[in-house]
Amino acid sequence: MSLAGRAVAPEAVAAAREALARARTVVVFTGAGVSAESGVPTFRGAGGLWRTFKPEELATPVAFGRDPRLVWEWYGWRRAAVGRCRPNPAHLALARWMLARDGVTLVSQNVDDLHERAALEAAGGSEAARRAEPIRLHGSLFHDQCTRCTWRARSHGSVDATSVETLPHCPECGGLLRPDVVWFGEMLPVREVERAFAAAGAAEACLVIGTTGAVYPAAAVVHEAKAVGARVVVVDPGETEYDAVADVRLAGPAGQIVPQILP
Numbered sequence: 001m002s003l004a005g006r007a008v009a010p011e012a013v014a015a016a017r018e019a020l021a022r023a024r025t026v027v028v029f030t031g032a033g034v035s036a037e038s039g040v041p042t043f044r045g046a047g048g049l050w051r052t053f054k055p056e057e058l059a060t061p062v063a064f065g066r067d068p069r070l071v072w073e074w075y076g077w078r079r080a081a082v083g084r085c086r087p088n089p090a091h092l093a094l095a096r097w098m099l100a101r102d103g104v105t106l107v108s109q110n111v112d113d114l115h116e117r118a119a120l121e122a123a124g125g126s127e128a129a130r131r132a133e134p135i136r137l138h139g140s141l142f143h144d145q146c147t148r149c150t151w152r153a154r155s156h157g158s159v160d161a162t163s164v165e166t167l168p169h170c171p172e173c174g175g176l177l178r179p180d181v182v183w184f185g186e187m188l189p190v191r192e193v194e195r196a197f198a199a200a201g202a203a204e205a206c207l208v209i210g211t212t213g214a215v216y217p218a219a220a221v222v223h224e225a226k227a228v229g230a231r232v233v234v235v236d237p238g239e240t241e242y243d244a245v246a247d248v249r250l251a252g253p254a255g256q257i258v259p260q261i262l263p
């Protein structure tokens, strides 16, 4: 049975606020659902990207080797679509909360840049925004990496996927660039994984927002936090793999609920 549509009990909101207020250390774990109200499609729900597109044709190294033009066309489309989206009240509330208190680590599976943009907005464009930036486990839609050398950087301008020749190429070695995202079958970035699991292993509370919790190893961040005794608060209108371990379950949209539960 879907949890969507059930009213969120005021007691659950109060319990979530209390768990987050009491915790000296919090790990926040976000997925596609935190950006859904900004207009970014999720992967698995109704209208999800993996319902319309085949991951094995677009998000694997083999797919890129076979047809880099097609893969870039898809990422170019996603960049343009996400570029038109704006942070929603969940991103903004989280960013303000992180700027206002210590001990919160944000870990995201998302490749969009809405957490970063919210942080910049909340910090008034100042350097302080860095405090509210996420650890990205699945890379970044707006960064490129070279397929031949170690060059990687933020991307500028739109992608011309007319042909392989017009695709972005490395300014250092001329190799073909690819989006700096983690594809199926690839390793997660080691340093980010270490930082995320260290935060989870020291967390007194874990706030999970908008993820089915189906994709490992990222999904294990929440189980690590639970294993060390963190109180787990889950915000998601649908069913998730974390429902059985949640201490507080809030079945509703992040943009509505997250601003209410951050103390």
Ligand code: OAD
Pocket (backbone or CB within 6 Å): 030, 031, 032, 033, 034, 036, 037, 042, 043, 044, 045, 048, 059, 109, 110, 138, 182, 183, 184, 209, 210, 211, 212, 213, 214, 215, 235, 236, 237, 238, 239, 240, 252, 253, 254, 255
């Ligand atoms: P999913 O598409 O699997 O799950 C999105 C979750 O967001 C679902 O549980 C929805 O119920 C929930 N949701 C929808 N609208 C929401 C809203 N307004 N507020 C809160 N939650 C909402 O996306 P992820 O779990 O993020 O990996 O997917 C994990 C990984 O699978 C992605 O990072 C990506 C994908 O393949 C890679 O690309 C490596």
